[in-house]
Amino acid sequence: MAKQAKAAQGGDHFTRWLVIGMVALVVVTGVVFSITSSKTKAEASFIALKDYKLGAQVNGTVDVAQGSGLVLNPGAPIKIDLWEDPQCPICRLFEESNGAYIDDLVRTKKATVVYHVLSFLGDDSVRASNAAMCAADEGHYLDFHKALYIVQPALENSGFFNGPNLIKIGSYLGIKSKSFTDCVSKGSKLAVVQAQTDAMSKYNVTGTPTVFINGKLWQRKSGAFDLNEFRLAVEAG
Amino acid sequence: MRNLHNRYQNIVTFIGRFVLGGVLLVAGGLKAFKPADSANAVAAYKILPTQFAHLVGYALPWLEIAIGLLLLIGVSLRWATIIAGGVMLLFVASIISVWARGLLIDCGCFGGGGAIDPALAATVHRTYFIEIMRDLGLAFIALYLYFFPYGLFSIEKPAVTVKEI
Numbered sequence: 478m479a480k481q482a483k484a485a486q487g488g489d490h491f492t493r494w495l496v497i498g499m500v501a502l503v504v505v506t507g508v509v510f511s512i513t514s515s516k517t518k519a520e521a522s523f524i525a526l527k528d529y530k531l532g533a534q535v536n537g538t539v540d541v542a543q544g545s546g547l548v549l550n551p552g553a554p555i556k557i558d559l560w561e562d563p564q565c566p567i568c569r570l571f572e573e574s575n576g577a578y579i580d581d582l583v584r585t586k587k588a589t590v591v592y593h594v595l596s597f598l599g600d601d602s603v604r605a606s607n608a609a610m611c612a613a614d615e616g617h618y619l620d621f622h623k624a625l626y627i628v629q630p631a632l633e634n635s636g637f638f639n640g641p642n643l644i645k646i647g648s649y650l651g652i653k654s655k656s657f658t659d660c661v662s663k664g665s666k667l668a669v670v671q672a673q674t675d676a677m678s679k680y681n682v683t684g685t686p687t688v689f690i691n692g693k694l695w696q697r698k699s700g701a702f703d704l705n706e707f708r709l710a711v712e713a714g
Numbered sequence: 715m716r717n718l719h720n721r722y723q724n725i726v727t728f729i730g731r732f733v734l735g736g737v738l739l740v741a742g743g744l745k746a747f748k749p750a751d752s753a754n755a756v757a758a759y760k761i762l763p764t765q766f767a768h769l770v771g772y773a774l775p776w777l778e779i780a781i782g783l784l785l786l787i788g789v790s791l792r793w794a795t796i797i798a799g800g801v802m803l804l805f806v807a808s809i810i811s812v813w814a815r816g817l818l819i820d821c822g823c824f825g826g827g828g829a830i831d832p833a834l835a836a837t838v839h840r841t842y843f844i845e846i847m848r849d850l851g852l853a854f855i856a857l858y859l860y861f862f863p864y865g866l867f868s869i870e871k872p873a874v875t876v877k878e879i
Contacts, residue, residue, distance in 0.1 A: 503776050507779075515750050
């Protein structure tokens with residue numbers, strides 16, 4: 478194959494280095510811009526928790542027979558099983574649409590809700606799930622769970638869900654006890670968190686969010702999560 | 715045949731630069747201002763350690779934009795084609811690796827990315843195949859441009875007209 482000759486300025490080292498320098502400059506500027514914008518966004522998300530009003534205490538128990546899920550309000554006629562990972566973006570969409578309704582079901586004792594706090598998306602999920610289970614001991618699982626989705630960073634496993642930030646989330650909500658902060662920093666709930674994720678295969682849960690209503694798998698029919706659709710499914714049982 | 719190629723080479727080269735540069739510029743532009751999505755998309759391949767994958771996810775769109783622009787305006791064409799071709803082959807290797815390990819992800823080539831709904835598992839193999847073919851095609855264009863970088867609407871021009879050997 479005949480090749481074309483080098484460019485007229487082919488031997489011009491200055492031009493070549495100028496171009497390489499420009500490309501490098503564009504890439505480096507882009508990276509710096511990306512890192513700073515991701516960081517500021519994550520930090521700014523705390524502001525959304527500023528006026529958070531802590532709900533009444535709801536005590537839950539971990540039931541080994543139900544995949545080590547956290548059972549809130551046992552014995553109600555309707556039972557909802559929620560399998561969620563704190564870092565899962567679709568779980569956040571599910572919570573934005575249906576979270577308040579589910580909270581209400583628990584607080585008015587209309588339904589039993591079993592939370593399976595998963596952590597298969599990575600270390601950030603493990604730490605966040607641990608902290609959520611710590612909050613459960615304080616009777617504030619619902620609040621902490623909601624807060625995790627409010628601040629959920631777009632970037633997964635960025636290290637944003639670390640001990641100090643999780644304690645900070647707790648303090649914004651009003652969960653400040655020493656038992657909570659110790660539990661978060663020591664990772665006291667890691668065994669339960671692991672057991673919950675391990676239970677996925679037993680219940681054929683392959684992704685999140687997975688929802689069972691009275692033991693039956695629920696799947697949305699509309700493209701986005703719709704509160705009315707979900708409410709009708711819950712009421713139908 | 716040779717004469718025919720000689721006659722239309724500058725047009726073929728221009729079309730090749732337009733396609734390859736255009737695809738890179740669009741792909742980069744769609745991702746550059748969604749850095750978190752891009753970083754997640756690279757991490758979802760599970761090839762690099764997470765933190766390093768995030769850096770690659772931040773850098774890649776800007777590299778694509780820079781190389782795309784060089785190809786479109788016709789500057790430093792040989793370097794640009796080497797990098798463009800290399801990047802395409804890396805993409806092909808990454809998708810093959812993902813496919814071989816049975817991961818179900820969106821390639822994130824033009825934004826988006828990450829794990830996909832397990833319900834779509836049936837179509838994903840076809841998608842992987844199409845993506846591999848597309849990137850191989852683009853790599854082939856890069857190879858052609860390496861040998862024939864100079865054509866219409868290019869800032870860089872060859873020093874002399876080369877005769878056929």
